[in-house]
Amino acid sequence: MSNNKYAVNERGYYGQFGGAYIPELLRANIDELRGNYLKIINSEKFQKDYKRLLDNYVGRPTPLTKVANLSKRYGTNIYLKREDLTHTGAHKINNTIGQILIAKYMGKTRIIAETGAGQHGVATATVCALFGLECIVYMGALDIERQAPNVARMKMLGAKVVPAISGNQTLKDATNEAIRDWIANPNSFYLIGSVVGPHPYPDMVTRLQSIISEEIRGQLTKETGNPNPDYVIACVGGGSNAAGAFYHYLDEEDVKLVAVEASGLGVNSGETAATITIGDVGFIHGSKTMLMHDEDGQITEPYSISAGLDYPGVGPLHAHLAETGRAQFLSVTDQEALDAAMVLAQSEGIIPALESAHALAALEQMTFDKDDVVVVNLSGRGDKDMETYMKAINN
Numbered sequence: 001m002s003n004n005k006y007a008v009n010e011r012g013y014y015g016q017f018g019g020a021y022i023p024e025l026l027r028a029n030i031d032e033l034r035g036n037y038l039k040i041i042n043s044e045k046f047q048k049d050y051k052r053l054l055d056n057y058v059g060r061p062t063p064l065t066k067v068a069n070l071s072k073r074y075g076t077n078i079y080l081k082r083e084d085l086t087h088t089g090a091h092k093i094n095n096t097i098g099q100i101l102i103a104k105y106m107g108k109t110r111i112i113a114e115t116g117a118g119q120h121g122v123a124t125a126t127v128c129a130l131f132g133l134e135c136i137v138y139m140g141a142l143d144i145e146r147q148a149p150n151v152a153r154m155k156m157l158g159a160k161v162v163p164a165i166s167g168n169q170t171l172k173d174a175t176n177e178a179i180r181d182w183i184a185n186p187n188s189f190y191l192i193g194s195v196v197g198p199h200p201y202p203d204m205v206t207r208l209q210s211i212i213s214e215e216i217r218g219q220l221t222k223e224t225g226n227p228n229p230d231y232v233i234a235c236v237g238g239g240s241n242a243a244g245a246f247y248h249y250l251d252e253e254d255v256k257l258v259a260v261e262a263s264g265l266g267v268n269s270g271e272t273a274a275t276i277t278i279g280d281v282g283f284i285h286g287s288k289t290m291l292m293h294d295e296d297g298q299i300t301e302p303y304s305i306s307a308g309l310d311y312p313g314v315g316p317l318h319a320h321l322a323e324t325g326r327a328q329f330l331s332v333t334d335q336e337a338l339d340a341a342m343v344l345a346q347s348e349g350i351i352p353a354l355e356s357a358h359a360l361a362a363l364e365q366m367t368f369d370k371d372d373v374v375v376v377n378l379s380g381r382g383d384k385d386m387e388t389y390m391k392a393i394n395n
């Protein structure tokens, strides 16, 4: 599959976005990874190890479920790609299992990660336990307080959770601490959780998540005789589940790609995470991309009811897909996502993650033909969001 127009170039750019804007002290670490990741990923041995773990540990392939009641509601044919049925309950494990293999092949014995809501921290702690590697997770002190269940999971899995006590004590501060650690410990592997960060992370994570669209192609061929749907819809925080669901369709221009951001209390409310909708070009987490900032150029604290979408930037691939018009970007409020979660639960017996509920809510904003084939990537399950759902039900 050649993804020339939308693939990363030699220097790590998608159009004008991407690159590796990093402290000079990190150059050697990044160069080492850049020099190795493609060789490893494309090797027969990696592909065999990775596929075996995906099959027997993660629980792949995940089903592609045709949802009859939802299809009827929107007058079309809707399929859900069931990342909610993976081990740990979301797509993040596809990436962490791939990166830990790469780390192992590179001879690294210590894993560093940062996490906001804790979902990536849990996915990282999980694979570190599996591989018997030391796991250090940086987390903002405020996030540690807010996300107690995930902190407990990480600890139970044997990870060391280190509070970041600078700044707002949230994700950005945890990232700074993780980078500081990596500079001090070059023999560690920095395991990033989405298609963000300096090159080669966005491309590496996209490739590791591309199993999602690889499976969709095979499953749709069996189901409809055509590997291509009319639409692929996915939510975007940093953008990894969307990148994985889009990857094998990037050059298939008849497949419409729809990315859904969280607009929180509304795009103009000041309480939002709709980066593409209201953001500008800037630099965050080592790459040039779209991000939200204030008049002084300070990165804005994002807001969404969904912790996984609560990120002030977006991966450079998505900035490029937005700029070229290859993907359409929609935004969905907290309330619209809550409503969509209730609709799915009560019409199909599936409780989605709040993040995935944003992708489902986009169906309300679109119009379809009765013969269209629409795939919604159900990035995760809703167990972790029950407290939020209960509050919504009781209101």
Ligand SMILES: *Cc1c(COP(=O)(O)O)cnc(C)c1O
Binding pocket: 090, 091, 092, 119, 193, 194, 195, 235, 236, 237, 238, 239, 240, 241, 242, 308, 309, 353, 355, 356, 379, 380, 381
């Ligand atoms: C973390 C998370 C997301 C957002 O991350 P992306 O990198 O944008 O995919 C979406 N859905 C679920 C269930 C998550 O846990």
